[in-house]
Amino acid sequence: MKKLEHKNCMLSILPVQDTLDVIGGKWKILILISIMEGNHHFREIERSIPNLSTKVLSDQLKDLETNQLISRSVSNGFPVRTAYTLTEHGKTLQKLILEMHNWGVLHRKKIIQ
Amino acid sequence: MKKLEHKNCMLSILPVQDTLDVIGGKWKILILISIMEGNHHFREIERSIPNLSTKVLSDQLKDLETNQLISRSVSNGFPVRTAYTLTEHGKTLQKLILEMHNWGVLHRKKIIQ
DNA sequence: GTAACCACTTACCTTGAAGTAACTGATTAC
DNA sequence: GTAATCAGTTACTTCAAGGTAAGTGGTTAC
Numbered sequence: 001m002k003k004l005e006h007k008n009c010m011l012s013i014l015p016v017q018d019t020l021d022v023i024g025g026k027w028k029i030l031i032l033i034s035i036m037e038g039n040h041h042f043r044e045i046e047r048s049i050p051n052l053s054t055k056v057l058s059d060q061l062k063d064l065e066t067n068q069l070i071s072r073s074v075s076n077g078f079p080v081r082t083a084y085t086l087t088e089h090g091k092t093l094q095k096l097i098l099e100m101h102n103w104g105v106l107h108r109k110k111i112i113q
Numbered sequence: 114m115k116k117l118e119h120k121n122c123m124l125s126i127l128p129v130q131d132t133l134d135v136i137g138g139k140w141k142i143l144i145l146i147s148i149m150e151g152n153h154h155f156r157e158i159e160r161s162i163p164n165l166s167t168k169v170l171s172d173q174l175k176d177l178e179t180n181q182l183i184s185r186s187v188s189n190g191f192p193v194r195t196a197y198t199l200t201e202h203g204k205t206l207q208k209l210i211l212e213m214h215n216w217g218v219l220h221r222k223k224i225i226q
Numbered sequence: 227g228t229a230a231c232c233a234c235t236t237a238c239c240t241t242g243a244a245g246t247a248a249c250t251g252a253t254t255a256c
Numbered sequence: 257g258t259a260a261t262c263a264g265t266t267a268c269t270t271c272a273a274g275g276t277a278a279g280t281g282g283t284t285a286c
Contacts, residue, residue: 013143013162015217016210020142022220025243029133030126042263049126056244058264068223074263079253082263089223096212097129103209104128107135110181110202138273155233169274171234192283195233 019096022067027052027060029097032090035070036097040083069093132209135180140165140173142210145203148183149210153196182206 023029027049034048046057061084064070069090074082136142140162147161159170174197177183182203187195 012214013146015214015221016142016146017217018221019213019217020139024137024139026133026137027244029129033126033129043261046263051245053245053247054264055246055266059244067220079262089220092219093216096209096216099209099212100132101125101128103206104130104132106205107180107202108128108131140274156231159233164275166275166277167234168236168276172274192232 022069023093023096025060027056028064029100031057031060031064032069032086032093033097035084035086036094040085042082042084045084064090135182136206136209138173140169141177142213144170144173144177145182145199145206146210148197148199149207153198155195155197158197177203 023032030049030052031045034045037048039045039048042054042057042061045061046052046054049057061070061072065072068087070084071087072082072084074080136145143162143165144158147158150161152158152161155170155174158174159165159167162170174183174185178185181200183197184200185195185197187193
């Protein structure tokens with residue numbers, strides 16, 4: 001019987017691919033940060049992120065809701081206002097986002113020298 | 114004089130955008146993981162990541178080298194072999210990658226229930 | 227000498243994420 | 257009544273990341 005080869009077997013790409021599927025792309029993390037920082041309404045989030053269009057924001061919010069990272073609630077009073085908040089599951093991303101922030105700072109220092 | 118508004122000013126999107134610029138996309142993180150796990154030669158890396166083509170690998174390795182995350186060395190003996198290794202700067206990504214791995218595991222549990 | 231491996235490159239094509247712009251329907255301010 | 261704000265939708269376009277496939281130039285095994 002041939003020896004099992006596990007030199008070329010990457011044990012952990014799947015979880016990382018899962019993460020990339022859910023929070024990858026240009027805008028999702030930025031939208032989550034915006035909500036974390038206290039922007040809960042559609043226009044608030046939109047204004048807080050430069051160059052983000054309403055259509056893209058709308059699409060991304062739906063994706064984030066589908067993946068249970070944020071929840072959308074609509075007040076049934078007048079005026080009707082929607083509020084986006086992080087779910088408990090969404091809050092588990094905070095460590096990862098902090099890590100991304102820290103590395104970004106480090107990298108910029110490294111590149112500029 | 115009007116009060117400075119900083120409610121909608123996201124203080125930290127730039128570092129996160131920098132990080133996304135450098136390690137965003139479908140393959141870069143997976144390639145870095147492969148190198149971390151001991152795959153140092155072109156074909157080794159290629160074989161270790163399902164569905165990764167030579168052209169994409171070649172492109173991505175160049176990007177990673179440009180951003181000083183990996184270094185490419187060619188042995189001048191026979192046969193000529195190239196070796197890709199993480200730079201010290203590249204190694205600083207390990208915490209972030211671990212965080213992505215951990216969150217991916219957590220998310221899969223959450224979604225499957 | 228020919229088949230296979232290593233480390234790629236080149237040329238071309240496809241696709242989906244993202245961007246643009248206009249519009250909707252409700253409410254509020256003046 | 258008209259202008260503005262909120263929270264989006266719809267229709268269309270663009271573009272770059274990624275995918276496909278074949279080729280290159282060298283080496284090694286038999």
